[in-house]
Amino acid sequence: MKIAIFGFGAVGRGVARVLMDKERMSKVLGDYSVVAVADSRGSIVSESGVDLGEALRLKEVRGRLPEGMGVEEIIETLDFDVALELTPTNIETGEPGLTHIKMCLEKGSHVVTSNKGPLVVAYRELERLAKRNGVKLMFEATVGGAMPVIKLIKRNLAGNKVESIKGILNGTCNYILSRMEREKLSYRQILAEAKELGIAEANESYDVEGIDSAAKLVILANAVMGMDVRFGDVEVSGITEITPEAFEIALEKGYTIRLIAEVSENELKVGPRLVSLNNPLCVHGTLNAILIQTDLAGEVFVIGRGAGSIETASAVISDLVDIRACDGWV
């Protein structure tokens, strides 16, 4: 299996670190090599296999990969079986991931992506394109990081009708809310600390306004519930207006507040909700959690790490393994 890695940020580097352990990974991936690694400014291409340790070292020392072919040129000229599209999410245009994914699917390469943008913007189109070209488009890492969700529903719960999904899909919001719950501090104060710790980004709006959760919800709705919805269809509100007093009132009655994303036949929304302290959805810190309501298996509940370089790499690897092993699946 020849693998090309597009995007060499936290996720790309996490994947590279995991793929460096050839002895272990070849047990689940068979024979493989990484034939290209590219970031937004440069690349390393080698048909006999890129030295991933060296790529990581260069990226660390110089902050970028050496000058080389751009991603589009690599897609046009290099032979590979699977592209890992790990560039940053842009949910308005889907770019540059959208173009990368389309080009790869069109040339007959499988794609594994952690990039929500292309899926939010053009899920049905990409799904059709993959089907038409007889290749797979996999995206476990886009929702819930290392928490199994997409394949859990499509594979492990195959044959079930998914009636609804309800979950905590953003670790930054959950970190802020669970600290507000325990420490009675203001939103602003905890946000500032979360930024210092690197848990919230410098521009936090994407997380705290519910946009990231809504993007993930759109992916779930389209990919595992057979819906055809867009970002604009989601009713979104964030966590910026929640006060310590709101927590006080909730806690008195045995509840707390969490940012919940919910999808069912009649509903597609993200917003702060009261959650009973006994509810397994009441997770703490940066964890993600999801409750899947099905008709045969009943309710299935999963908690896991929604972010992190190696954790997200685990999801990417599970997609690669699926591509290798499960030809009968789409």
Add this chain to the structure above:
Amino acid sequence: MKIAIFGFGAVGRGVARVLMDKERMSKVLGDYSVVAVADSRGSIVSESGVDLGEALRLKEVRGRLPEGMGVEEIIETLDFDVALELTPTNIETGEPGLTHIKMCLEKGSHVVTSNKGPLVVAYRELERLAKRNGVKLMFEATVGGAMPVIKLIKRNLAGNKVESIKGILNGTCNYILSRMEREKLSYRQILAEAKELGIAEANESYDVEGIDSAAKLVILANAVMGMDVRFGDVEVSGITEITPEAFEIALEKGYTIRLIAEVSENELKVGPRLVSLNNPLCVHGTLNAILIQTDLAGEVFVIGRGAGSIETASAVISDLVDIRACDGWV
């Protein structure tokens, strides 16, 4: 896909009910037919497809299937691709399931089973037999019912090293303990009620003495942790000695008591443990729960319905789907 069903108790009938919905199930299973249904006293065999509605009706009216070939004769004479071995568990001999499974694997049929016995008695032997004959032995329904566990670890967490597994694997015990926790009643009193409700069996010892949990733990240890252990290796204690007073003391400190099965490199045990009320393992009623500690994905936590006819059928179906779709998997 030609399917033979051996065992027509709650699980077998649940599977039959689900497979009757041809329009829906053919979406995930492709073209299929059930060519044999057998219970311990009779069978219906039809190469053109058994009328499952009629089989269910006969079983309900007469309490048994009509006289016909026995399971071994069916295996010897009938052509089928997959056997569903759904006979009752006997963890001492593994029979009659063990013989059925061996015969099926030897003749080159895949096997999906909900029967813990054969796996507890002879996992490594059966695994080798399946491998040698190029067929799959699947057993999602043996642990956790509809709660995804086996394939969750082997597929969704592929590439991860599983460091430990800790969970609630017996719904009957959990029902009794969670009612003791909330209602301050004695073990005996709640057991009696659980029997009336059909949640505990007439002979409850298999559940309440931890035997069922230990059997499931042996399957997990061998199948997803690469160990080679037997039932006798598990340190087992049950829930029969737990008093309302023990709950009172635990609850004062923010804990409750649950029957926990745990496996790691150095440990293989089942027994009552203190569990924090905030711990997601602290589930109520007949639910099952499991915490999987891995090196890449971190901790992954799952809750689901550990029993039930249709719920267990969901697990059996997911194995059938896996057999159809994932040739590269073992």
